[in-house]
Amino acid sequence: MKTFTPLPTTSTKPVAYAYSRFSTKEQAQGDSERRHKNKAQQWADANGYSPEQMHDPGISAFHGRNQFIGQFSVFLEAVRARQLGPARVLLIENFDRMTREVIEQAQTLFLELVNLGAIIVTLHNGKSPGFSIRNGAEKPALSHQNDCLLLS
Numbered sequence: 102m103k104t105f106t107p108l109p110t111t112s113t114k115p116v117a118y119a120y121s122r123f124s125t126k127e128q129a130q131g132d133s134e135r136r137h138k139n140k141a142q143q144w145a146d147a148n149g150y151s152p153e154q155m156h157d158p159g160i161s162a163f164h165g166r167n168q169f170i171g172q173f174s175v176f177l178e179a180v181r182a183r184q185l186g187p188a189r190v191l192l193i194e195n196f197d198r199m200t201r202e203v204i205e206q207a208q209t210l211f212l213e214l215v216n217l218g219a220i221i222v223t224l225h226n227g228k229s230p231g232f233s234i235r236n237g238a239e240k241p242a243l244s245h246q247n248d249c250l251l252l253s
Contacts, residue, residue, distance in 0.1 A: 106124050106229055108197075114145075114149055114150055114151040114171065115149070115150055115151070115187070116150065116151050116152075116190075117141070117144070117145050117148075117150040117151070117152050117153070117190040117191075117192050117222070118152075118153050118155055118176055118185075118189075118190065118191050118192065119137065119138070119141035119152045119153065119154050119155065119192040119193075120155045120156075120172070120173055120176065120191060120192065120193050120198060120199070120216055121133060121134055121137035121138070121144075121154070121155070121157075121193075121198060122156065122157035122158070122162065122167055122171070122173065122198055123158060123159070124159065124160070124161040124163070126159060133194075134156060134158075136194070137194050137224070138152075138154060140192075140194060140224040140225075141154070141192045141224060144192060144222065145191075145192075145224060147179070152192065155172035155173060155175075155176060156172065157171035157173055159171050160173075161201070162175060162198070162199065162200050162201045162202070163201040163202070164196070164202065165200060165202050166211075167199075167200075167204065168173060168200070168210070170236075173199070176191070177214075180217050180218075180219050181217065182213060183217070187218075189217070189218050189219040190219070190220045190222060191219055191220070191221045191222065192222050192224055193221065193222070193223060193224065194223070194224045195223055195224075195225050196211075196224055199211075199221070231235065248250050
């Protein structure tokens with residue numbers, strides 16, 4: 102089993118785990134990592150969280166490779182082992198950062214995380230399916246937010 106070692110922080114705010122990745126070396130020349138960090142910081146500031154960055158450069162999610170190697174795999178193991186305590190917020194720019202697998206496999210991963218208590222926030226629209234988050238307080242909420250599960 103992999104060990105999750107969060108970065109040391111002096112923050113008293115709950116932690117939101119901001120995950121970004123790209124698949125090819127050519128994409129490293131782009132702006133995705135900086136853009137994601139900025140969006141994660143903006144979301145964290147607006148919602149009372151401290152972001153911890155996880156980045157997997159050169160690791161594809163097309164066949165779920167990022168679930169077995171890299172920082173996302175360590176995050177998954179930590180969620181599965183319940184090592185993260187109550188702060189299990191995952192910030193992703195869009196669902197395709199987490200997985201690019203076929204819908205059945207993607208849905209299985211999504212539901213596994215949610216059933217283990219993780220809250221997944223898509224930064225492109227700031228939504229979290231089924232939850233309302235503000236200042237570290239998580240409240241279940243059935244609303245129009247649930248449409249982003251399939252449409253994001």
